[in-house]
Amino acid sequence: MLALLTSVALGGCPIGGEDSGEHGDEVGNDESSETDSDSGRPEDDTDESTDDTDDTGESTSESGEESTTETTESSSEDSESSESSTDTDTSGTDSTDTDTDTDTDTDTDTDTDTTGEPPPCFDESWAGDEFPTFFFFDTTEFDDQVDASCTSAATREWRLRFTAPWAGTFRFRTHGSDFDTVLYAHPGECGEPELACNDNFNGLASRLKLDLEAGETITVTVEGAHAFAEGPGQLKVNEVPANPCWWTNIGPGNLPKTVQGNTGNFEDNFDSACGGFGAPEKLYRFVAPDDGVYRFSTEGSSFDTVLYAWDLAECGEVPPFVCNDDSGFDTDSTLLLDLEQGQKIVVGVDGFGPGDFGPFLLHVEAL
Ligand SMILES: [Ca+2]
Ligand SMILES: [Ca+2]
Numbered sequence: 001m002l003a004l005l006t007s008v009a010l011g012g013c014p015i016g017g018e019d020s021g022e023h024g025d026e027v028g029n030d031e032s033s034e035t036d037s038d039s040g041r042p043e044d045d046t047d048e049s050t051d052d053t054d055d056t057g058e059s060t061s062e063s064g065e066e067s068t069t070e071t072t073e074s075s076s077e078d079s080e081s082s083e084s085s086t087d088t089d090t091s092g093t094d095s096t097d098t099d100t101d102t103d104t105d106t107d108t109d110t111d112t113d114t115t116g117e118p119p120p121c122f123d124e125s126w127a128g129d130e131f132p133t134f135f136f137f138d139t140t141e142f143d144d145q146v147d148a149s150c151t152s153a154a155t156r157e158w159r160l161r162f163t164a165p166w167a168g169t170f171r172f173r174t175h176g177s178d179f180d181t182v183l184y185a186h187p188g189e190c191g192e193p194e195l196a197c198n199d200n201f202n203g204l205a206s207r208l209k210l211d212l213e214a215g216e217t218i219t220v221t222v223e224g225a226h227a228f229a230e231g232p233g234q235l236k237v238n239e240v241p242a243n244p245c246w247w248t249n250i251g252p253g254n255l256p257k258t259v260q261g262n263t264g265n266f267e268d269n270f271d272s273a274c275g276g277f278g279a280p281e282k283l284y285r286f287v288a289p290d291d292g293v294y295r296f297s298t299e300g301s302s303f304d305t306v307l308y309a310w311d312l313a314e315c316g317e318v319p320p321f322v323c324n325d326d327s328g329f330d331t332d333s334t335l336l337l338d339l340e341q342g343q344k345i346v347v348g349v350d351g352f353g354p355g356d357f358g359p360f361l362l363h364v365e366a367l
């Protein structure tokens, strides 16, 4: 019933007609050993569901990655040639540019060693085709050469030249860094204007989502959000699938059971008529062991939760068929679902709104 009310419920969820084939493979991914690093994070599912790490409903298409290998190689070549053309173009504008010294350094590096020192516009370059990919760095080892628009701080930064292997939406996040990060991106190498900037997405960590063309190069920069924010950091880059329904199994069997998790380790892709917009969520797949009514509850969670559910085949494709925000006198949520034996659903543990995330408990019992 609620599905009729929720034309806005999936505002963060692209629904594309071409997803169905890829999305339909998710059931087959039950047995995949492929792990999205989200589900592999030790903070997640530290209780019974530890065994379920392999069951992540990763919807990444392996065939898609393989088919783009040639594209990536040609992208790398494009990048090389674009370096050369950049040098030429830039030298032609020196009369109006104050970066003469910088340009000279670039030319020297390129001429003397085509595969060696990167030009000064980035500290690391990536043009691969496997996601997620992680970068680890320490901003204290680098210089302060650029600054972000979304913070007044001028701190040392680490810069990544990133070339998209194919057209898509790519997500960059600094979760796990040891300091208060700010994350921003520029087109090409040292290009202007700034494409996007984010300071605090979850807590002090930053996130950008960017739509890129195949072979498009950008410069992604991580730096501290204030004067003393520096040190070891990490950047995770992932591709956002058209339907990011990534779930972990929670059953069947051994009910009642309680799963621990932390939505702060995840992304905000979904919401419901009951809430969830702007808050990251964790999805679980549940297979009913018998006909009956099952109770899902977030009692004891650390934040204002929302629960919702889809039939497995519709996960992320339509608004959840049921949702709940506050089931009692506090902010915990409860779903009572009448399921048939073998029925597969996906339950989302979400926060009510921006700022509602963190450790949660999901209790599952048969009534
Ligand atoms: Ca800086
Ligand atoms: Ca921050």
Ligand SMILES: [Ca+2]
Pocket (backbone or CB within 6 Å): 267, 268, 269, 270, 271, 276, 277, 278, 279, 280, 281, 350, 351
């Ligand atoms: Ca959400």
Ligand SMILES: [Ca+2]
Pocket (backbone or CB within 6 Å): 304, 305, 306, 324, 325, 326, 330, 331, 332, 333, 352
């Ligand atoms: Ca609530």
